[in-house]
Amino acid sequence: MRTVYINTSSIKDIFNQLQQNLGGKLNARPQEYNLILDNEVASGVITGVCFKSRICFMEYDVTFKEDTTITSHTPINNPIHFMYCAKGRLAHSFGDEVEKHILNQFQTGIFSSDPSKDTVLFFEKDEQVRISNIMVDINQEGSSDENIDQLRDQLLKTFRPQNGANTFAYTGSYNLKIAEQMEQLAAISQKGLVRYLLIQGTVHLMLAMEIQQHKEDRKNTKNNFGSLTKDEMDDLRELSAFIRNYPEVQYNLKYLSSKSGLSPAKLQEGFKILHNRTVTDYIRNVRVETAEHMIKTTDLNISEIVYSVGLTSRSYFSKIFKERYNCSPKYYQDHQNALAATA
CATH class of the missing domain: 2.60.120.10 (Jelly Rolls)
Structure with missing residues (x-):
């Protein structure tokens, strides 16, 4: 040794x-x-x-x-x-x-x-x-x-x-x-x-x-801080990464439960431990963050971005975007373009 x-x-x-x-x-x-x-x-x-x-x-x-x-x-x-x-x-x-x-x-x-x-x-x-x-x-x-x-x-x-x-x-x-x-x-x-x-x-x-x-x-x-094992935590980590990589998928608990092999109850417990969010909140947050990145880095319009992240309602997207970033997505995009023009 x-x-x-x-x-x-x-x-x-x-x-x-x-x-x-x-x-x-x-x-x-x-x-x-x-x-x-x-x-x-x-x-x-x-x-x-x-x-x-x-x-x-x-x-x-x-x-x-x-x-x-x-x-x-x-x-x-x-x-x-x-x-x-x-x-x-x-x-x-x-x-x-x-x-x-x-x-x-x-x-x-x-x-x-x-x-x-x-x-x-x-x-x-x-x-x-x-x-x-x-x-x-x-x-x-x-x-x-x-x-x-x-x-x-x-x-x-x-x-x-x-x-x-x-x-x-x-x-x-x-x-x-x-x-x-x-x-x-x-x-x-x-x-x-x-x-x-x-x-x-x-x-x-x-x-x-x-x-x-x-x-x-x-x-x-x-x-005992829940009943999740290490292997189940690993599965949840992989599932979280999958959602981040594919926000456009129409997720529901049945689909996620089938994909991970975990019950809906364990999914909710695990996402609360890992992300301090429900499964639905986590998916919504990933979509908003992905959309914000796309506004900054692509030429897509707001409607195209909405559908790209798996949402169908532009008004709903505007609502959750404003809750997160304190401005509308259109305002955010316009000011990104303004900054690019003066750079």
């Missing part, structure tokens, strides 16, 4: 130590790092970025060639770790403790401990793993941002060890919405300040989703 030992909380030093242990090519932007691996140790990429709010984000999208552990020892500012497994399977433990906390695909995990405990991540040989780790340093006090101070206070009360314990561990329900945010994060192509702000906004949204997931799991403990 290969062991990688990290003894710093500086994002720059973390990546330098990772490169020393794993090899690879290290690329650096201001406060953003990218370690590309393609050798006898591992293949894939490790990325990371830190913000002035003392929130750092790391993503591992790697396949190790042998069982590997990455141990982090940061006794001065031991952060709270908000983890999410988007692919594969990962195990976490505190130091040399025997107990391991398993994160399966689409599961969240929140871990914190007193400074005497290390954070250990276990990667199995030849298994591609993609995980995100948002690290929040709650020991830094007196920042210039009152909202950040309030966030730290709340996290300290909720996710730090309590009642004499020296560790806190939580593994949550399945959540596909965070995986979607990771995809959006990977798709950011802008550079400079715009890139930094987009990454920061997405990471903060992921953090909010993980905190909300913990809150909802606690609230619904008695109900």
Whole structure:
């Protein structure tokens, strides 16, 4: 087994130590790092970025060639770790403790401990793993941002060890919405300040989703947050993608139930968990978003766009478009054309 030992909380030093242990090519932007691996140790990429709010984000999208552990020892500012497994399977433990906390695909995990405990991540040989780790340093006090101070206070009360314990561990329900945010994060192509702000906004949204997931799991403990299995969640994710790709299909619950193999009740339950919407609301929202994109990127008129996204009533489309974007589709199209003419 290969062991990688990290003894710093500086994002720059973390990546330098990772490169020393794993090899690879290290690329650096201001406060953003990218370690590309393609050798006898591992293949894939490790990325990371830190913000002035003392929130750092790391993503591992790697396949190790042998069982590997990455141990982090940061006794001065031991952060709270908000983890999410988007692919594969990962195990976490505190130091040399025997107990391991398993994160399966689409599961969240929140871990914190007193400074005497290390954070250990276990990667199995030849298994591609993609995980995100948002690290929040709650020991830094007196920042210039009152909202950040309030966030730290709340996290300290909720996710730090309590009642004499020296560790806190939580593994949550399945959540596909965070995986979607990771995809959006990977798709950011802008550079400079715009890139930094987009990454920061997405990471903060992921953090909010993980905190909300913990809150909802606690609230619904008695109900076990529904009866959906991981395979059923996978089916729902594929079904959601199908609807996004083919908004013009005339959907109904019977058709979707037949296509997914899930009962109408489980469809509604799953869409509420994944998208916080009913099935009908989700379909309507996809159609409106697709239409908005078509208005910006095609020369089709409004009536053509309405039929292209599976709707039959232009007046109904205008109503739901205005509810979403606070203007009529015709107004939106006219102003897109005006902007194009002056560009």
